[in-house]
Amino acid sequence: MTERPNARIMGIVNVTPDSFSDGGRYFDPARAIEHGLELFAEGADIVDVGGESTRPGAVPVPEAEELRRVLPVVEALAPYGVVSIDTVKPAVARAALQAGATIVNDVSGRLGLVAAEVGAVWIAMHSQGDPQTMQANPTYGDVVGEVSAWLGERRDEGRALGVREVWLDPGIGFGKTLAHNLALIAHLRQIKALGAPVVIGVSRKSMLAELSRAEPALPPLEREEQSLAAAIWAIEHGADVVRVHRVRPIRDYLRLAAAMEEAAREWA
């Protein structure tokens, strides 16, 4: 019995001092590598390595510094599984792909050509504005229609460039209010109808704190249950890849779901 055939788990390794979710914990390359290996051992299908925070208001990192952060980590992890590079810089993407990464996780939606050049998968993520300004006043007429249309254009662009595979991500929290995020997650099927694998990243994001209504607001490291619930909801509604900080509970869920389905068939 296979697990949900398309559901893949992408575990996050932030080699940054300032990520909103776990800033500083894995800034030391040795700790980042150790954490990536743990995520593979817990059942991650992909480990996503990033050296520049994209949290609202984050300050851009110089290229040389980003390379210094991510390259040793990508190189060390690549022999153990599929590694993606989370960057918006073409030179960082190229170097990481040379060091063994096979997926460009691109929150700018502009790196299709780099992915095409080296035969990598391109994750094109939607964002309204850049991290400095994106949460100032996100505005859409029809958020699901506009984001789907933009993702459809990236799918077509990827095909025209000869990209091996394009995966699409609506970019939860990237220039979006809570209502925008909820509308996009609720209409995953519309995004899936574009015919490409869909990636969803909700893990520890502020929309979860908003929804929990706890006072004071839950800090990122205390959003685990909400993160798990959101990832499961996304998987059940068609997400092909969930980008998460904690891998084990999602792997447990996928195993449980597979066992339930097998039992349902046996006892039908």
Ligand code: HH2
């Ligand atoms: N979210 C973040 C970063 N990269 N990539 C994709 N494809 N989808 C996402 O939703 C996404 C992403 C933000 O999360 P995190 O890496 O935990 O924090 P930071 O940006 O502060 O490093």
